[in-house]
Amino acid sequence: MSKIKLIQAPAIQEQITKLLIGEKVYLSGVIYTARDAAHQRLVNQLQAGQPLPFELKNQALFYVGPSPAKPGRVLGACGPTTSSRMDSYTPILLEKGLKMMIGKGQRSAEVVDAIKRNKAVYLVAIGGAGALMSQCIKKAELVDYPDLGAEAIRRLEVEKMPLIVAIDSQGNNLFAVGPKQYARE
């Protein structure tokens, strides 16, 4: 097993630029949750010239709708949701300073291009490992869109989230190369 790199959020450009597809990382710091409905609102607000609920520059977005916290716990299960549903909203968020995305599964060619153009990174968490991921969440607070319930935007303080670099700042794509190595006729 290769050595696991430690990285920070909000993003440090120097760290992001050095990441390569296929590397395992542990992410610590502050990240924001946003999935389908929250993305739609963020982009609508941007297009209407309104301020966002948080400053997007150098931030990390985690595509997740966590399950509710039991009494005495920070948050319930919180594994990633399918990133491709966010693809149509992603390029504009990257242009506005978004630096890291955490989700699962492939991204569109437009998103890969936008990641490369903005020297950003796409990290994948293990889909279905929601209880495991919840162990990394040290603090969670509501930021905005409370009416969206599980889809509301939350600020999370995370410690050593286990992630894999899936699309790096050079536009290399792990989903394009990984399965090919194992395909059999």
Place this chain on the structure above:
Amino acid sequence: MREINVAQVTETVAQLCIDACLYLGDDVVELLRQARKKEVSDFGCYIFERLLENLNIAAEQEIPICQDTGMTVVFLKIGQELHFTGGNLTDAINKGVRLGYQRGYLRKSVLTPLERVNTNDNTPAVIHTAIVPGDRLKIIVAPKGGGSENMSRLKMLKPADGIEGIKKFVLETIVEAGASPCPPIILGIGIGGTMEKAALMSKEALLRRAGTSSSDPIVAKLEKEMLELVNKTGIGPQGLGGNVTALAVHIETYPTHIAALPVAVNIQCHAARHQEAIL
């Protein structure tokens, strides 16, 4: 005629919702352990280990296996000698879902399809009933996540497409799904009947003990061939590449029309949640 008070159905459904979301069946756990040994990719092995670790944490800390605790699908096998008392059976099931999702701190993921307004209690459930001989009630609760359900497909093939056409359609579905349904997956496939019958069979196929074969030798052979074909795609755990994409393929069949060959593919992620009780 035997009587069941629907309040008993409510309590049973509530507990089944919680149990289904916290504990995975030993059949799937065993398949994951075997897959860990079979898998050749580094990421694949890493992912299988984390998934097994996740199941332990979920059970020990009573946290859902996955944050997507699904839309609640309920199957009822109702003995024809039974009589329900104390209220409306459908309402009783939905009340059970409401209670289970509150008590279990499960995610409320159900909303109106057009306005997208969340019902905030995960109701209504999707309820499938069947009338069977006897005086018992079997309740199966199977919460189904959105990621894998989204990648499921149904196609009305031509009779001329035959078994080869079925294989081609299933493979196309799996390749298009790629990483999205959180592989390793279990495939439920319904072949025959009408459009809705094929879809229902594909879901019922997922309730079978994972990894067991059909009792029909022709169907069992097709299950085995499909599992090999799917695992040759190289998609692998989480779509990062590997030789285990599916843990099992379950196929159910039903006679169909001379003009038809309906095929439904219901994709299930490793969180193949279903719990049952008999009243």
